[in-house]
Amino acid sequence: MNEVNVSADCINKRKADEKLNNKGFSLVEMLIALTIGGIVLSALVVLIQSSVHNFTKQTAQAQLQSDADIALNQVENDIMEADMLIMYRSPDKNSGYDYYLTKYSNTNKSRYYGYIWDKANKILYFSNDFYPLGDKPLDNVSVACEYVEDFSIKIDDKCVSAGDVEQPTTRVGETPKKEEGVILTSNIKVKAYIKLSKQNVSRDVKREVSLRNSLYGDDLTNKVKIVKVNGSDKTIIEIKYFKLGDIKAQGYVDA
Numbered sequence: 001m002n003e004v005n006v007s008a009d010c011i012n013k014r015k016a017d018e019k020l021n022n023k024g025f026s027l028v029e030m031l032i033a034l035t036i037g038g039i040v041l042s043a044l045v046v047l048i049q050s051s052v053h054n055f056t057k058q059t060a061q062a063q064l065q066s067d068a069d070i071a072l073n074q075v076e077n078d079i080m081e082a083d084m085l086i087m088y089r090s091p092d093k094n095s096g097y098d099y100y101l102t103k104y105s106n107t108n109k110s111r112y113y114g115y116i117w118d119k120a121n122k123i124l125y126f127s128n129d130f131y132p133l134g135d136k137p138l139d140n141v142s143v144a145c146e147y148v149e150d151f152s153i154k155i156d157d158k159c160v161s162a163g164d165v166e167q168p169t170t171r172v173g174e175t176p177k178k179e180e181g182v183i184l185t186s187n188i189k190v191k192a193y194i195k196l197s198k199q200n201v202s203r204d205v206k207r208e209v210s211l212r213n214s215l216y217g218d219d220l221t222n223k224v225k226i227v228k229v230n231g232s233d234k235t236i237i238e239i240k241y242f243k244l245g246d247i248k249a250q251g252y253v254d255a
Contacts, residue, residue, distance in 0.1 A: 057201055064147065064196045064203035071124060071145035072194050072205045075115060078102045079153065079190060080212040084220065086112065086132060086236060087153065088227035089251050095120040097137045100153040105129045116141060117151040124148045124194070132227055133234045149202065150195040154254035155224070155239075155247075156208065159185045162244040181240045182247065184221040188214045191254040226252060 079085075082102035090096030101114030107129055116125040116137055125141035165181030188211045195204035214220045224239045226247065239247065247253055 057199070060199045060201040061203060064198060064201060067145055067147070068194050068196050068203050068205045071148075072192060072207060074126075074144065075153070075192050075194070076207055076209050078113065078115075079192060079209045082211050082220075083213060084223035084225070085153070085188075085190070085211070086114070086225045086227065087252055088132065088229075089152075090119065093119070098151065099130065099132065099137065101130060101132060115144065115151070115153075117148060122146065122148045122197075124151055132236065145194070145196070147196045147198045148194060149197040150193065150204070152191075152193050152251070152254075154191050154193075154252060155184075156189040156191055157253050157255045159187070159189050160244060160247075160253055165240045167241070180243055182242055182244050184224060184240065186214060186219070186221065188220055188224065193254075 079102060083104065084102065086101040087099075089098045096119055097116055098119070099114055099116040101112035103113040105111035105113060105128055110131065110133075112130050112132065113128050114126075114130050116127060116130065117123075118125065118138070123143060124145040125138065126144040127141045129140040130137075131139075161183045162180055163183040164178040165183070166176040167179050169176050190209055190211070191206060192209055193204065193206040195202060211220055221240070222238055225236050226239055226242060228235045228237050239252075244253075
């Protein structure tokens with residue numbers, strides 16, 4: 001009988017020990033485990049987000065660089081083959097249209113090939129039938145490039161100087177007067193610039209380009225012109241009749 005009681009006591013003690021050993025995780029241990037898991041998961045999410053952001057940024061950079069190069073390649077080719085250069089820069093920095101024209105259109109001598117930059121919508125357009133004195137600048141255009149934050153074609157500062165220029169006469173036989181104006185070198189160079197921006201990423205390209213026809217003996221000094229606006233009136237005037245300080249202040253010359 002005593003032996004049976006001893007065996008029962010041993011069994012009960014073993015069961016009690018097993019219960020103590022199998023008590024499981026405490027609440028504190030579970031909270032610690034969850035906290036560590038949360039930290040690891042948060043770090044993993046941050047790593048994934050960073051990788052996605054970097055990939056998106058690099059893709060946008062590559063695309064903008066490609067678009068800027070393609071657009072400026074075409075602009076550069078048209079400048080090199082230019083028969084003229086007619087420029088207009090809107091005084092409004094955030095809206096309006098800037099345009100740069102390089103050849104007569106095939107339709108008539110009052111229309112031109114050239115580029116029109118829509119500042120508000122950040123789009124660069126190309127036109128082969130552009131009328132600079134009209135009030136509908138986006139007629140007959142096609143998109144050359146989007147996301148255009150800035151675009152310009154400016155005369156190289158080394159190609160201009162101040163000097164006396166004969167002014168046009170209003171009467172037959174009248175002796176022309178000389179006034180301060182702009183003297184252009186025979187080899188005319190310009191600086192073409194474009195800046196694209198998208199998804200907080202920007203890319204810009206700037207190139208110096210010579211008007212090839214001026215290199216081959218064609219006198220283009222009288223064919224570089226600026227569109228002057230006086231109220232609702234627009235007039236295309238040769239650059240030589242402007243004062244050098246004025247065209248620099250208006251952004252037609254690049255230092």
